[in-house]
Amino acid sequence: MSDKPLGIGMIGLGTVGRGVAALLRDEAGLYTQRCGRALELRRVVVRDAAKAAAAGVVKPSLVTTDITDLLNDDAIDVVVEVAGGLDPVGGYVEQALRAGKHVVTANKTLLAERGPELFALARANGVAIAFEASCGGGIPCVTALTQGLMANRIDGLYGILNGTCNYILTEMTRGGKSYTDALAEAQSAGFAETDPAADVSGADAAQKLAVLASLAFGVRITGGQVPTRGIDGLSLSDIELAGELGYDIKLLATAERWPGQDWVNTEVQPCFVRKDELLAQVHGPYNALSVHGHAVGHVLLFGQGAGQLPTASAVVADILGIANGSAPAAFSRMRITPDLAEPAPLVDPADTESAFYLRMQTVDQPGVMAQVTRLLGDRGISLAAVLQHESRAGEVVSLVITTHLARRGDVQDAAAEIAALDAIHGEPVVIRIVDLPA
Amino acid sequence: MSDKPLGIGMIGLGTVGRGVAALLRDEAGLYTQRCGRALELRRVVVRDAAKAAAAGVVKPSLVTTDITDLLNDDAIDVVVEVAGGLDPVGGYVEQALRAGKHVVTANKTLLAERGPELFALARANGVAIAFEASCGGGIPCVTALTQGLMANRIDGLYGILNGTCNYILTEMTRGGKSYTDALAEAQSAGFAETDPAADVSGADAAQKLAVLASLAFGVRITGGQVPTRGIDGLSLSDIELAGELGYDIKLLATAERWPGQDWVNTEVQPCFVRKDELLAQVHGPYNALSVHGHAVGHVLLFGQGAGQLPTASAVVADILGIANGSAPAAFSRMRITPDLAEPAPLVDPADTESAFYLRMQTVDQPGVMAQVTRLLGDRGISLAAVLQHESRAGEVVSLVITTHLARRGDVQDAAAEIAALDAIHGEPVVIRIVDLPA
Numbered sequence: 001m002s003d004k005p006l007g008i009g010m011i012g013l014g015t016v017g018r019g020v021a022a023l024l025r026d027e028a029g030l031y032t033q034r035c036g037r038a039l040e041l042r043r044v045v046v047r048d049a050a051k052a053a054a055a056g057v058v059k060p061s062l063v064t065t066d067i068t069d070l071l072n073d074d075a076i077d078v079v080v081e082v083a084g085g086l087d088p089v090g091g092y093v094e095q096a097l098r099a100g101k102h103v104v105t106a107n108k109t110l111l112a113e114r115g116p117e118l119f120a121l122a123r124a125n126g127v128a129i130a131f132e133a134s135c136g137g138g139i140p141c142v143t144a145l146t147q148g149l150m151a152n153r154i155d156g157l158y159g160i161l162n163g164t165c166n167y168i169l170t171e172m173t174r175g176g177k178s179y180t181d182a183l184a185e186a187q188s189a190g191f192a193e194t195d196p197a198a199d200v201s202g203a204d205a206a207q208k209l210a211v212l213a214s215l216a217f218g219v220r221i222t223g224g225q226v227p228t229r230g231i232d233g234l235s236l237s238d239i240e241l242a243g244e245l246g247y248d249i250k251l252l253a254t255a256e257r258w259p260g261q262d263w264v265n266t267e268v269q270p271c272f273v274r275k276d277e278l279l280a281q282v283h284g285p286y287n288a289l290s291v292h293g294h295a296v297g298h299v300l301l302f303g304q305g306a307g308q309l310p311t312a313s314a315v316v317a318d319i320l321g322i323a324n325g326s327a328p329a330a331f332s333r334m335r336i337t338p339d340l341a342e343p344a345p346l347v348d349p350a351d352t353e354s355a356f357y358l359r360m361q362t363v364d365q366p367g368v369m370a371q372v373t374r375l376l377g378d379r380g381i382s383l384a385a386v387l388q389h390e391s392r393a394g395e396v397v398s399l400v401i402t403t404h405l406a407r408r409g410d411v412q413d414a415a416a417e418i419a420a421l422d423a424i425h426g427e428p429v430v431i432r433i434v435d436l437p438a
Numbered sequence: 439m440s441d442k443p444l445g446i447g448m449i450g451l452g453t454v455g456r457g458v459a460a461l462l463r464d465e466a467g468l469y470t471q472r473c474g475r476a477l478e479l480r481r482v483v484v485r486d487a488a489k490a491a492a493a494g495v496v497k498p499s500l501v502t503t504d505i506t507d508l509l510n511d512d513a514i515d516v517v518v519e520v521a522g523g524l525d526p527v528g529g530y531v532e533q534a535l536r537a538g539k540h541v542v543t544a545n546k547t548l549l550a551e552r553g554p555e556l557f558a559l560a561r562a563n564g565v566a567i568a569f570e571a572s573c574g575g576g577i578p579c580v581t582a583l584t585q586g587l588m589a590n591r592i593d594g595l596y597g598i599l600n601g602t603c604n605y606i607l608t609e610m611t612r613g614g615k616s617y618t619d620a621l622a623e624a625q626s627a628g629f630a631e632t633d634p635a636a637d638v639s640g641a642d643a644a645q646k647l648a649v650l651a652s653l654a655f656g657v658r659i660t661g662g663q664v665p666t667r668g669i670d671g672l673s674l675s676d677i678e679l680a681g682e683l684g685y686d687i688k689l690l691a692t693a694e695r696w697p698g699q700d701w702v703n704t705e706v707q708p709c710f711v712r713k714d715e716l717l718a719q720v721h722g723p724y725n726a727l728s729v730h731g732h733a734v735g736h737v738l739l740f741g742q743g744a745g746q747l748p749t750a751s752a753v754v755a756d757i758l759g760i761a762n763g764s765a766p767a768a769f770s771r772m773r774i775t776p777d778l779a780e781p782a783p784l785v786d787p788a789d790t791e792s793a794f795y796l797r798m799q800t801v802d803q804p805g806v807m808a809q810v811t812r813l814l815g816d817r818g819i820s821l822a823a824v825l826q827h828e829s830r831a832g833e834v835v836s837l838v839i840t841t842h843l844a845r846r847g848d849v850q851d852a853a854a855e856i857a858a859l860d861a862i863h864g865e866p867v868v869i870r871i872v873d874l875p876a
Binding site for chain 2: 019027030031138139140148149293299314324327
């Protein structure tokens with residue numbers, strides 16, 4: 001391990017890239033002191049050099065639009081990829097690895113879709129990929145899963161992995177706002193993009209979950225394999241009814257493997273979480289990840305899952321890990337990345353068990369409750385609670401039922417049958433009630 | 439880095455040691471797969487070989503009462519010290535380091551008192567000390583501070599670092615129990631020792647704080663340098679009054695450096711924590727550490743701070759870090775351990791500012807409130823809230839005052855003057871109200 005400066009080439013100078021550049025500039029002395037060698041930003045590849053110059057955070061002489069300026073610089077030891085997306089960035093990362101450069105990336109999409117092949121390429125070239133910033137922003141959740149909790153067989157991950165969704169849900173829950181109003185507020189507060197689709201659809205959380213679950217369970221899984229439901233269809237009524245029942249609704253990214261089972265179930269969906277759970281106390285744009293390990297029990301990590309400096313904090317931590325040699329050592333020795341893993345033995349979510357919340361819109365007429373509960377009972381689904389507010393005759397009201405543990409497929413089938421009843425308007429809303437392990 | 443098995447010698451086969459041995463035995467295949475080499479427990483040093491044999495978790499042939507059996511075994515690469523205490527264990531660790539063996543330790547006392555000299559000895563012998571299990575049990579807080587959050591200047595640590603105290607406080611808060619009853623219950627539930635002094639006095643938390651603060655701030659500090667007040671003098675009345683004011687009382691280990699200041703303030707004491715803070719949601723024997731970094735903002739880590747398998751989880755994670763070479767690389771390169779640091783520039787707590795809670799016992803007579811508030815006002819201490827329940831004439835009642843930010847020394851001086859008032863019975867209770875950074 002050398003004492004010479006660690007040469008850094010960066011791809012991208014957007015929000016996160018400017019944060020990384022600012023930390024490397026402002027804390028240069030601290031980092032040199034901490035890791036015993038200087039961290040030297042030698043090159044920044046951007047699409048628009050004028051815009052990069054205007055940002056003012058890096059010397060104009062370092063900026064280029066030509067990736068080969070970076071790839072051909074032998075003094076660049078590590079490529080920091082903070083541009084995002086699959087193309088052209090995936091190709092750049094590939095070239096960097098082939099050129100024998102370590103890669104630090106914040107790109108969950110790239111890892112969720114092409115992780116195994118890139119990890120294998122890094123391995124073949126004797127370099128490492130570090131990716132703390134790809135999941136959970138500044139929260140050291142990748143470090144926890146790949147190091148601190150490595151002695152555990154992981155039974156479950158339960159994550160709030162998208163700050164935009166959590167901000168919107170918090171506004172709906174605490175502020176009584178509609179989804180539309182809460183989204184607009186998130187946009188004006190800078191917590192949601194103009195096109196919020198990737199966030200509110202759950203796709204962003206699914207990609208992060210794929211990365212984390214692959215590490216936790218030692219399997220190969222892509223973001224696209226995660227059954228995903230976002231918050232965009234969520235009604236304020238369900239949040240209010242959840243509250244009455246003692247729950248908050250959170251967009252949870254879950255990855256579970258029951259002890260003794262050889263399958264893994266991954267999902268992203270709005271879930272009921274008991275108000276007294278720590279995950280229910282995660283408000284606004286914050287993220288959190290609950291990890292349940294067979295030895296350690298429940299560990300929760302909380303922090304800012306996005307944002308310039310929190311994400312840059314994770315990127316620079318990875319750079320320091322490359323600089324001190326620990327990240328390459330762990331990457332080359334630990335056989336925990338998905339290039340070395342088998343495809344995840346994914347279960348059909350219909351075959352998993354959970355408690356559920358069902359809300360039906362009904363004209364309160366004699367016999368409706370009997371019909372509904374009979375359809376549930378026929379499938380062996382037992383009721384935990386029933387909630388129906390007082391109504392006037394003929395008025396459409398919400399009939400709410402929570403179930404004990406039931407097979408999801410059975411609940412969905414029963415819901416379809418319930419939807420066909422004359423007295424039921426529209427489709428029943430079905431939401432998972434998560435019973436977090438102790 | 440070798441593919442041959444990592445030879446392990448263990449000192450101690452108590453609760454944690456048996457947990458480590460059980461994990462190494464039961465998960466041998468998993469660990470070998472994960473780190474590419476076998477973890478081989480070759481020797482266990484105990485005081486009582488018969489007792490060790492009776493535990494049944496290691497082969498009797500591995501057990502010895504002679505430390506030289508371990509030190510002289512060249513196939514032992516790493517010594518796992520889970521015996522605790524300073525003597526004779528400190529000497530054993532010293533000998534192991536001199537013999538060129540890495541050390542994994544769960545011993546907060548040893549690190550809090552002799553850390554700098556042992557870290558220096560490790561460095562001189564080209565080996566590493568790993569100590570995740572010494573603070574926060576299974577919570578990967580050392581990993582977070584030394585790796586995941588390493589890009590940050592840390593402004594504050596706020597920790598619930600003693601599960602016994604938190605269990606007792608939870609029982610007092612939620613169960614309305616007296617300290618004595620809650621302690622008895624903690625003892626019968628196995629969460630408190632027969633002699634609970636080290637826990638309830640705050641000394642255990644102070645040692646852990648010394649270890650964590652030395653890493654976070656890059657300073658040298660011993661457990662004995664941390665001003666410490668335990669929960670043993672805490673009255674149920676103060677917990678109930680805290681609740682009325684919107685707070686819970688937690689035993690907090692705090693280490694703070696205000697931006698721009700060059701001093702560090704470390705303390706362990708019962709504190710008021712707003713009920714809506716995550717730290718107030720940490721119940722029972724659980725621990726948590728809030729870290730506030732200049733880039734990452736607020737990160738919280740939560741989990742079991744003690745117990746056989748949670749602690750063993752951290753020990754084995756450290757062993758895996760030694761096995762894959764990342765821990766030695768980081769230890770030798772990163773200049774963050776206290777052997778390389780200057781003594782902490784500790785401030786006199788009297789010179790720090792905080793909000794405070796004061797409770798006085800008074801016979802409610804005309805003029806008392808005026809006298810008390812004048813004494814506070816004379817020292818520039820401004821009032822945030824006043825609480826006094828209705829009482830009958832001549833009855834002794836609690837007069838509660840909370841302050842805005844005030845110098846602690848001024849509050850203590852005012853409290854002493856208040857104690858001297860005729861209408862005040864006994865000494866005022868003074869408790870810090872922690873305003874956690876956003």
